[in-house]
Amino acid sequence: MKTIESDNPPVPISDNDLILYFYRDGLSAERMVEIDNALFVQTELRRRYTELQRLLHEVDCAPVQEPDAQLTQRVWNKLSVRIEAEPVRAQSLKRWLTLWHTQPPRFRAYVTAGLLVAACAIGFYAGRHNAVPSNDAAQARTASARLLDAYVADHLRSTEGLLLTAANTNSNELDAGNRELAAALVESNRLYALAAARSGNARLGDFLRQLEPVLLELANRPADAPIESREGLREYLRKTDLLFQVRATQARVDPANRHRT
Amino acid sequence: MAAKEEEHWVDAARRGDRAAFRHLVEAHTCALFTVCVRITRDAALAEDAVQEALFSAYRHLANFDGRSAFKTWLHRIAVNAALEQLRRRHGEEINDSDLGNSDDEEDFLLSRIAETPSPGQHARGAEIHRRVDAELARMTVIERTAFVMRHAEGQSLDDISRTLSINISACKQAIFRAVRKLRGALQPLR
Numbered sequence: 001m002k003t004i005e006s007d008n009p010p011v012p013i014s015d016n017d018l019i020l021y022f023y024r025d026g027l028s029a030e031r032m033v034e035i036d037n038a039l040f041v042q043t044e045l046r047r048r049y050t051e052l053q054r055l056l057h058e059v060d061c062a063p064v065q066e067p068d069a070q071l072t073q074r075v076w077n078k079l080s081v082r083i084e085a086e087p088v089r090a091q092s093l094k095r096w097l098t099l100w101h102t103q104p105p106r107f108r109a110y111v112t113a114g115l116l117v118a119a120c121a122i123g124f125y126a127g128r129h130n131a132v133p134s135n136d137a138a139q140a141r142t143a144s145a146r147l148l149d150a151y152v153a154d155h156l157r158s159t160e161g162l163l164l165t166a167a168n169t170n171s172n173e174l175d176a177g178n179r180e181l182a183a184a185l186v187e188s189n190r191l192y193a194l195a196a197a198r199s200g201n202a203r204l205g206d207f208l209r210q211l212e213p214v215l216l217e218l219a220n221r222p223a224d225a226p227i228e229s230r231e232g233l234r235e236y237l238r239k240t241d242l243l244f245q246v247r248a249t250q251a252r253v254d255p256a257n258r259h260r261t
Numbered sequence: 262m263a264a265k266e267e268e269h270w271v272d273a274a275r276r277g278d279r280a281a282f283r284h285l286v287e288a289h290t291c292a293l294f295t296v297c298v299r300i301t302r303d304a305a306l307a308e309d310a311v312q313e314a315l316f317s318a319y320r321h322l323a324n325f326d327g328r329s330a331f332k333t334w335l336h337r338i339a340v341n342a343a344l345e346q347l348r349r350r351h352g353e354e355i356n357d358s359d360l361g362n363s364d365d366e367e368d369f370l371l372s373r374i375a376e377t378p379s380p381g382q383h384a385r386g387a388e389i390h391r392r393v394d395a396e397l398a399r400m401t402v403i404e405r406t407a408f409v410m411r412h413a414e415g416q417s418l419d420d421i422s423r424t425l426s427i428n429i430s431a432c433k434q435a436i437f438r439a440v441r442k443l444r445g446a447l448q449p450l451r
Contacts, residue, residue: 015370016433018370019436019440023411023418025417026433052440055440055443055447056440058393058447059393059443062390064295064299067290067298071290071291071311075311075312076283076286079286079319082316083279083316164426
């Protein structure tokens, strides 16, 4: 550590301080002034700072891989295909979700129960009629599985955002929004888990069931939850690798990913 | 692209105008590639990251609230997309071990430096750049990303820590270690 030679008590200025000073970031205004003054009177400090500037200048001069001339066109070509497929699904889902969330909770509960009964009935019926299916029936099943995948992929995207926000934000406002989102996701998560199991995708059904306790926890998290609970969640996410699993499952079921490959 | 003009294209793209979104893609793709390639050190991964970042931006345009510049918002998405590509392809994760220890307090800038670079040292510029490049490649993902975001992208420590989901102190340490490593790469030449 080097010190400033002045009448005042010596203020150590480390190289790390100089790095922050170089970027004009991460130091208080008072500290910036102290370093300013010290650089004016301290030869050795000035040499250290000059060396830092020289070093970072070398970094600026180091060549960076340039994009090739066709990059933008290539990116747009792929992007436009994905965008083309996006609006219909996204807008219909958005409309559906908006409509769904404007309904009274009791109505939503009845509809959810009705859908669950219907899903069970279809599962039961399908189980009893295990003869070779006709082409039409097979196509219909494939179409409904794809539709379910599309909805589940969007559901997992929302869940990923929810987990990231819950683990990383310190904002009460975001927390409140997150609680509402978590409460909404609990309901749809149950529905999708059951639908996945009924359609024969036990792996997806099991995974969605694993998510439920976390969603419930986030939906019921108190507004004044201590910092430890956030750290606990981070630790839980790290240990269980849940975020990775959510992303991986989302990538696996997302029909948009299938178009790409 | 001027700020006003960009605002116009962003508004139009939000309303579903694909031509407007294409304008934004054309304006930002190369810069996004540069930041992604600095992080991934791989052109193919960087291109995939750009692709994912722009698609994600398209899908979440409604969430862009204009509090930060569109470019900043887009670059933040791109950094995450680049990290995601590294994670997918190489299993590289941002984790606690990547954050390392915070005991690199010893000064390092004045170790074995010459007063001024000699002509011979100037001639070794290409070698210096090669070493800088090698050192950037050897940094941990978080050191390199934090350094690139601060040094090349000019993002604040606050923004970087939010993007990388780490605290400010860890963010500073990552940058300190990155600069220290770069200094080490130049040392034998001075």
